[in-house]
Amino acid sequence: MRVAVVGSGISGLTAAYYLRALHDVHVYESEDQAGGHARTFSVEEPNSQLHLDTGFMVYNNTNYPGFTGLIEELEVEQQDSDMSFGVTCSKCDFEYGNRGLQSMLAQPSAIFRPSWITIPFQMRKFYTDARSLLLDGDDEISLDQFLLKGGYSDELVRHLVIPLVASVWTTPAAKVGSFPAKYLFGFMDNHCMLSFTERRVWQTIKGGSQNYVDSLVSRLPYGVHLNATVTGINRDASKVTLSFKKRAPLQFDAVILATHSDQSLSLLSDPSELEFKALGGIKYSESNVYLHTDDSVMPKRPRAWCSWNYRTDECASRPETSQVTYHLNRLQKLDSTRNYFVSLNMGDQINDDAVLSEFKQSHPMYSKNSLKSQSIIQALNASHSPTFFAGAYLGHGFHEDGFQSGLFAANSLINWSKSIEV
Structure with a gap:
């Protein structure tokens, strides 16, 4: 045939x-x-050639x-690969990473913010509530409805939950609230994203x-x-x-x-x-993708640098585009003194001379x-x-x-x- x-x-x-x-x-x-x-x-390096992934990683x-x-x-x-995740909010001067205690406390002053002190307890509640929804919850409830019902703080929603979902699904923060919560949490639970202690070992080609x-x-x-x-x-x-x-x-x-x-x-x-x-x-949501060497799009504090770095300039309202930078040196274990990045929808923040390639990609919502x-x-x-x-x-x-x-x-x-x- x-x-x-x-x-x-x-x-x-x-x-x-x-x-x-x-x-x-x-x-x-x-x-x-x-x-x-x-x-x-x-790309050609002085003594070698590097092969940089710009989509599937x-x-x-x-x-x-x-x-x-x-x-x-x-x-x-x-x-093996490094799959750490961090968030930067330029409006709040907030930087956070999950690459260990130093990364979490990259911004030491954050521990004196009352809203931040409660985050670990709220995260535990979020994980518990999400798992409960998976067991016998409403199939129709959206992520926004789930978050509203749970009574979580703005700090948790704006700086952790929404950035994580927007990054994983390469979807604008303004759109992820309508995602079916049970469908979303099923994926997150399978990938050990509803736990403080469980972690997957990730690979790259x-x-x-x-x-x-x-x-x-x-x-x-x-x-x-x-x-x-x-x-x-x-x-x-x-x-x-x-x-x-x-x-x-x-x-x-x-x-x-x-x-x-x-x-x-x-x-x-x-x-x-x-x-x-x-x-x-x-x-589908369309993203402008840039492969580049401009580290100005990364967190100001090096300890907050992670493999996936979500950035927002306005957390009070959810932006219509998702801004994420992937640090390829961490993800692909690159043997190079030069840092390589893939950034989504950040063309206006990247030095033109640092751009190696640019193109568009679409992802389902x-x-x-x-x-x-x-x-x-x-x-x-x-x-x-x-x-x-x-x-x-x-x-x-x-x-x-x-x-x-x-x-x-x-x-x-x-x-x-x-x-x-x-």
Whole structure:
């Protein structure tokens, strides 16, 4: 069977990898490199070359079992990573990090603030309340409703909870309050983020995530067709036709759309009512991403420097953009005296001469509607149609979700192909 996979991120590559021995699979990518959010940028140092990850960076064995298994199968080298998190509020001159006691007390005067003294007790209450919601709570309650009901202080909400959620999901602080709390806490609990003592050991791909991408692509019979922009998909009773920007149309027996849901919808020439509703029901936030060497965007106090550094200039109201800086030297254990950073939505604060690369990235935002859309799309994948959908947006938006959705789409296609042979 001739199969097209549109998109070469983790979902598309996973689907193609597990179908490669059973079907004639072709992967099409609009960019000039495969990998999707797994994007690595190389820089020359005096005595070496560094490979800097600018999208996908970290994972762990417990919460990413499928992806970790794939990495081990590909025999790609891994290394431990540092996953510390800190917050800076320039308006309050507040700086905090969870990299140990010195990091937490990077700003010693904070311990004399009455609102800060109560934080450990409020955090314990927050963890307890969140776990209670997971056991028998309301599926419909939003994060904002949960926080209001819990009576937590402004200090905790503005400087810890909202920054953490906004950072993890790369979503503006103004939007995270509508996230379904139970869905959110399920992820946080699984990742030991509702505990003072439990911690996951995180890994990163040694030499950059492009190593696993290259290893996957090398195992595909046709590799990945780069600079192959699909402009439309037409389906009839016997075939699926892909139209391209600079190529002749091609026909296939089935297609896996491993792009963001809104992109998938835009490619379908005749979406069904369910496809239109489900694919259009997931919204995205776009971030401007900068790879650079300007440390002025980091906390003023070096002890507050962490791997993930959230920054806000206005905590009384929630900003419409999320400002986060990732310290790659910590995350990737870079052997360099020069500091390298990836910052989101901070272009006006970064010295132009320090910018090595800039681009845009989109991430799914979650709501009650988006969770319904996920269920509908997975049902469509199992509906014995020649069109299948894959993407991290079908889970929590992370690499394991992308892997699992690609595997699910591949298995759904295999089951469908068997059914039409009978």
